[in-house]
Amino acid sequence: MKLSESLQGQRLADWLHEHPRVVVITGAGCSTEVGIPDYRDASGQWKRPQPVTYQAFMGDALVRQRYWARSMLGWRVMGQAQPGTAHRALALLEQGGWLELLITQNVDGLHSAAGSQSVVDLHGRIDTVRCMACGHTLARADLQQQLLALNPAWAQLYAAPAPDGDADLEGRDFSAFQVPSCPHCSTGVLKPDVVFYGESVPRERVQRCMEAMGRAEALLIVGSSLMVYSGYRFALAAQEQGKSIAAINQGVTRADALLEFKVEADVGQTLMALAAAA
Numbered sequence: 001m002k003l004s005e006s007l008q009g010q011r012l013a014d015w016l017h018e019h020p021r022v023v024v025i026t027g028a029g030c031s032t033e034v035g036i037p038d039y040r041d042a043s044g045q046w047k048r049p050q051p052v053t054y055q056a057f058m059g060d061a062l063v064r065q066r067y068w069a070r071s072m073l074g075w076r077v078m079g080q081a082q083p084g085t086a087h088r089a090l091a092l093l094e095q096g097g098w099l100e101l102l103i104t105q106n107v108d109g110l111h112s113a114a115g116s117q118s119v120v121d122l123h124g125r126i127d128t129v130r131c132m133a134c135g136h137t138l139a140r141a142d143l144q145q146q147l148l149a150l151n152p153a154w155a156q157l158y159a160a161p162a163p164d165g166d167a168d169l170e171g172r173d174f175s176a177f178q179v180p181s182c183p184h185c186s187t188g189v190l191k192p193d194v195v196f197y198g199e200s201v202p203r204e205r206v207q208r209c210m211e212a213m214g215r216a217e218a219l220l221i222v223g224s225s226l227m228v229y230s231g232y233r234f235a236l237a238a239q240e241q242g243k244s245i246a247a248i249n250q251g252v253t254r255a256d257a258l259l260e261f262k263v264e265a266d267v268g269q270t271l272m273a274l275a276a277a278a
Contacts, residue, residue, distance in 0.1 A: 029223020133188025
């Protein structure tokens, strides 16, 4: 029989007190509250086509034009997003000394904006752009101004927001869209400083997360199905180390068989109640 939300919340609070140093790994369910869509439904299936791959982005100029045209419109939501209840609650839990590390699969930077200090942005940050030739970086907000100036007609279009700063813009001839080159070397391809599908997470990030998992007493999965291996690996590591794993997620996770229990309730409200009880 499924426990009521109040009893689930009490069980979560008891679990935290039994395991007072936890690693938390978060996903898109932390940011849907603030208007950033997620990729998967409650059963863990794709709601939409898979994101562009690293290989396609780097290998095809038209793919890059399509990406940046959609991103220019999607940045209206992503660039203005503010931390929600889940982000603020996790910052409070860190301040209370309960968190060993916060690993986020999100690229929106909202955990840091909410005040969390010990954060690994596993898949990078969408608010930074990197030149793939010379390594120069610039703020995504600065690139936005260049994109708008080069493509004023496109700036008048509307497209519904999609995950990770994307937008649903289809049926257009993207070959006319102008994408700036690197302002430093003038020739390099500009790419969001995030890990695309088909691209590997930098080894040092994974190492830092694994070291924290070794120090922690438990793992808490928050708002993520963990369908992508880059995040799921930490649940496997926790299991191998004999550590307790719990989840707050409305729907299935890839780690369901590894969980001690799961709270299927609103992520933000559940975390804020947990912070208040901690």
